[in-house]
Amino acid sequence: MTLRRVELVRVDLPLVRPFRTSYGTETHRDVLLVHMETDDDEGWGEVAAQAGPFYNEEFVDASAMVIERFAVPALAAADHLTAADVGPALARIKGYPAAKAGLEMALLDAELRASGTRLADRLGGVRDAVEVGVSVGMTGSVATLVEVVAGHVDEGYRRVKLKIEPGFDTEPVGAVRDAFPDLPLQVDANASYGPSDIEHLCALDAFGLLMVEQPFAADDLATHAALARQMATPVCLDESITSARAAAAAIDAGACSIVNLKVARVGGLLACASLHDLCRERSVPVWCGGMLESGVGRAANIALATLPGFTYPGDISATSRYFHRDVTEPFELTGSQLAVPTGPGLGVTVDEGALAELGGTRRDVLAPD
Ligand code: NPG
Numbered sequence: 001m002t003l004r005r006v007e008l009v010r011v012d013l014p015l016v017r018p019f020r021t022s023y024g025t026e027t028h029r030d031v032l033l034v035h036m037e038t039d040d041d042e043g044w045g046e047v048a049a050q051a052g053p054f055y056n057e058e059f060v061d062a063s064a065m066v067i068e069r070f071a072v073p074a075l076a077a078a079d080h081l082t083a084a085d086v087g088p089a090l091a092r093i094k095g096y097p098a099a100k101a102g103l104e105m106a107l108l109d110a111e112l113r114a115s116g117t118r119l120a121d122r123l124g125g126v127r128d129a130v131e132v133g134v135s136v137g138m139t140g141s142v143a144t145l146v147e148v149v150a151g152h153v154d155e156g157y158r159r160v161k162l163k164i165e166p167g168f169d170t171e172p173v174g175a176v177r178d179a180f181p182d183l184p185l186q187v188d189a190n191a192s193y194g195p196s197d198i199e200h201l202c203a204l205d206a207f208g209l210l211m212v213e214q215p216f217a218a219d220d221l222a223t224h225a226a227l228a229r230q231m232a233t234p235v236c237l238d239e240s241i242t243s244a245r246a247a248a249a250a251i252d253a254g255a256c257s258i259v260n261l262k263v264a265r266v267g268g269l270l271a272c273a274s275l276h277d278l279c280r281e282r283s284v285p286v287w288c289g290g291m292l293e294s295g296v297g298r299a300a301n302i303a304l305a306t307l308p309g310f311t312y313p314g315d316i317s318a319t320s321r322y323f324h325r326d327v328t329e330p331f332e333l334t335g336s337q338l339a340v341p342t343g344p345g346l347g348v349t350v351d352e353g354a355l356a357e358l359g360g361t362r363r364d365v366l367a368p369d
Contacts, residue, residue: 001038001039001040001080001081001082001107001110001111001114002038002039002080002081003036003037003038003072003075003076003081003366004037004038004039004366004368005035005036005037005364005366005367005368006034006035006036006037006067006072006075006076006103006106006364006365006366007034007035007036007362007363007364007365008032008033008034008035008064008067008068008362008363008365009032009033009034009035009355009360009361009362009363010030010031010032010033010060010064010360010361010362010363011031011033011294011327011355011358011359011360011361012028012029012030012031012358012359013028013029013031013294013322013323013325013326013327013358014027014028014029014323014324015027015028015029015292015322015323016320016321016322016323016324017137017148018137019137019292020137020138020139020163021137021138021163021165021188021190022163022165022189022190022191022192023050023054023055023190024052024054025137026050026051026292028051029292029294029322029323030050030051030060031046031294031327032046032047032049032060032063032064032102033045033046033047033102033294033296033327033350034046034047034067034102034103034105034106035106035350035362036103036106036107036109036110037110037368038081038107038110038111038114040110040111040114041110041111041113041114042110042113043105043106043107043108043109043110043111043112043113043345043346044105044106044109044296044346044348044350045101045102045103045104045105045106045107045108045109045296045300046102046105046264046293046294046296046297046300047060047063047064047067047098047099047101047102047264048098048101048102048262048263048264048291048292048293048297049062049063049098049099049264049291050291055190055239055291056097056218056239056265057095058095058096058097058098058099062096063096063098063099063102064099066093066096066099067099067102067103067365068365070093071090071093071096071099071100071103072103072365072366074089074090074092074093075089075090075103075107076366081107082107082111083104083107083108083111083270084270086100086103086104086107086268087100087104087267087268087270087271090103090267097242097264097265097266097267097268098264098265098291100267100268101263101264101266101267101268101269101271102264104267104268104269104270105263105268105269105296105297105300105346108122108269108270108345109345109346110345111345112344112345113344113345115344116344117344117345118303118340118341118342118343118344118345118347119269119299119300119303119345119346119347120302120303120306120340123269123273123303123304123306123307124273124307124308125303125306125307125340126306126307126308127306127340128306128339128340129334129337129338129339129340130288130302130305130306130310130313130314130316130337130338130340131158131159131313131314131336131337132157132159132305132313132314132315132316132317132318132333132336132337132338133157133158133159133160133161133184133313133314133315133317133336134152134155134157134159134160134161134315134317134321135161135163135188135290135315135317136148136149136152136160136161136162136163137163138163138164138165138168138172139172142171142172142175143175145162145172145175145176146175146176146179149162149176149179149180149183150179150180152321153180153183155318155320155321155333156333156335156336157317157333157336158183158184158313158336159183159184159185159186159210159312159313159336160176160180160183160184160185160186161185161186161187161188161213161315162176162185162186162187162188163187163188163189163190164187164188164189164192165189165190165192165193166192166193166197169187169189169200169201169204170200170203170204173185173187173204173207173209174206174207177207177208184210184313185207185208185209185210186209186210186211186212186213186236187204187209187211187212187213188212188213188214188238189212189213189214189215189216190214190238190239191214191215191216191217191218191239192215193215193216194216194223195216195220195223195226197215198223198226198227198230198231201215201227201231202227202230202231204231204233205231205232205233209233210234210312211233211234211235211236211258211312212227212231212233212234212235212236213236213237213238213260214236214237214238214239214240214260215227215235218239218240218242219240220240221240221249221250221253221255222253222255224237224240224250224253224255224256225253225254225255228254228255228256228257229254234256234257234258235255235256235257235258236256236257236258236259236260236287237250237255237256237258237259237260238260238262238265238289239265240255240256241256241259241260241261241265241266241275242265242266243266243267243271244271244274244275244278247259247275247278247279248278251279251282251284256284257284258284258285258286258287258312259275259279259284259285259286259287260286260287260288260289261275261276261286261287261288261289261304261310262288262289262290262291263297263300263301263304264291264297265289269300269303269304272304273304273307276304276307276309276310277309279309280308280309285309285310285311285312286309286310286311286312287305287310287311287312287313287314287315288301288304288305288310288314288315288316289314289315290314290315290316290317292322294323294326294327294328295319295326295327295328295329295330295331295348295350296327296328296346296348296350298316298319298331299328299331299341299346299347299348300346301314301316302314302316302331302338302340302341303340303341303346303347306340313336316338317333318330318331318332318333318338319331319332320332325354325358326354327350327351327354327355327358327360328348328349328350328351329348329349329351
């Protein structure tokens with residue numbers, strides 16, 4: 001394929017409820033989309049970086065600049081570009097996995113639309129609907145947390161992830177467990193604990209959790225391994241798993257027994273598919289994490305979660321959990337599942353009218369001749 005046009009589309013989507021993690025409180029999603037036209041078709045991708053450099057080093061303004069100044073010129077220079085070439089063509093650029101993922105996603109979408117293939121089929125998916133859960137931010141009071149969880153259980157979610165940090169852990173988790181004795185529950189600390197907290201974290205074993213996610217710093221495999229030796233609850237890693245090499249090192253070190261895969265953290269859907277294969281060979285289950293994506297990134301996450309190694313529900317909730325209005329058609333729960341879109345590529349349509357009404361801005365970073 002030859003690239004004819006690459007456009008960056010940015011739109012601010014208010015979240016239905018503020019989302020508080022140990023990195024801060026999000027009230028809006030600064031959505032950055034890539035729209036590509038090739039000689040064959042067109043495609044969309046999402047750059048699911050955060051507004052500030054708090055989850056990892058990347059942030060949306062920087063992603064947009066790297067795409068314009070370095071990534072698109074590198075791709076435009078390639079002769080016969082395929083989606084599989086995007087990762088290698090951008091390998092010289094250090095970091096910016098969300099920017100790379102958005103570009104690869106848009107090209108994959110264009111390629112698959114041209115050949116009439118669904119993304120889930122291209123990736124090797126084995127199901128037409130995926131089991132999903134909901135990630136619940138920290139709240140001002142424990143009573144409010146229990147209420148929010150109750151609302152999600154009523155909506156149909158059968159797996160809930162609670163955000164924790166020092167000072168907001170055993171009490172809120174215990175209260176949710178008391179209110180919902182049989183609910184599959186897990187916790188995510190977003191790297192907010194340190195080595196001296198191992199004993200304290202082991203107290204979470206009392207609540208029968210599916211897993212504890214990323215308690216320590218991304219580069220601290222040793223402390224995760226020490227916790228995994230002491231704690232009965234399985235340890236899952238998110239921020240630490242930035243590449244296949246990082247995943248192999250974490251598994252070898254005994255730092256995790258479950259891996260969260262995120263397209264925007266590892267540089268793309270194809271990297272996620274290889275990481276899935278690596279984890280599967282080592283009998284490490286994976287699940288699909290989320291970055292509060294719009295419908296574009298959510299469609300990609302659903303397709304990814306159809307791969308056979310995704311054996312835990314993903315952080316891929318229905319549209320109504322995030323936005324009053326999205327830029328694509330909404331995703332709705334059926335029981336506790338989301339259906340895989342049936343159309344080619346991502347299988348969703350970006351609603352140009354919604355983009356305009358939501359105040360989206362567009363900018364050509366590669367203009368047609
Ligand atoms: O449903 O997309 C979703 C949100 C899932 O909890 C979620 N994401 O660390 O996994 C995470 C977390 C996150 C999102 C953290 C945005 C920071 C910012």
